Amino acid sequence: EPEVTQTPSHQVTQMGQEVILRCVPISNHLYFYWYRQILGQKVEFLVSFYNNEISEKSEIFDDQFSVERPDGSNFTLKIRSTKLEDSAMYFCASSGGTSGRGRTVNEQFFGPGTRLTVL
């Protein structure tokens, strides 16, 4: 069954450094998302992306964050200057396919996550 994949599984970085988290959404999906989950806390929406542009973003998604779909398969989240409080699990999700799993926008399928540790 098609799945969302994410790389790397764990990223360690120094405060102030830039990181890029990568995701490969389910192939026929049209909507892409990033969420984060700080350890012990709830999953929080960061941003959604459709038709090569941001469709919605939360107040967490400030100027230090950006998203890109550089080619037909990858979806990336860049954090320009990481802070200690950016340490969290980052989940990519996708939905809105023409067939199969996640045919509606609201049936969002999540990847396994990237654990980001900022030192």
Place this chain on the structure above:
Amino acid sequence: QKEVEQDPGPLSVPEGAIVSLNCTYSNSAFQYFMWYRQYSRKGPELLMYTYSSGNKEDGRFTAQVDKSSKYISLFIRDSQPSDSATYLCASNTGGFKTIFGAGTRLFVKA
């Protein structure tokens, strides 16, 4: 007031029991309701997806939404030790932003 509230548990039940997991929400505009299962340090896995009020059944799982009371439930029949996980309820208005509850930790004892 939090948009989606969920008792964090933990909830511990014997194998074979019927499990009832519940959430309340405050936003009347929520139209879509989801239940996710999350194992430790893994991504949320979509279990059930419902639109508006009513029931939906899938195998051992039944999701119930009562919009009049803003109450969301998930029932698990014949619970198994492999059902031990954190269960997240989630809602959205039909847009892209999905709001999650904090999750209920479930332990099913063999």
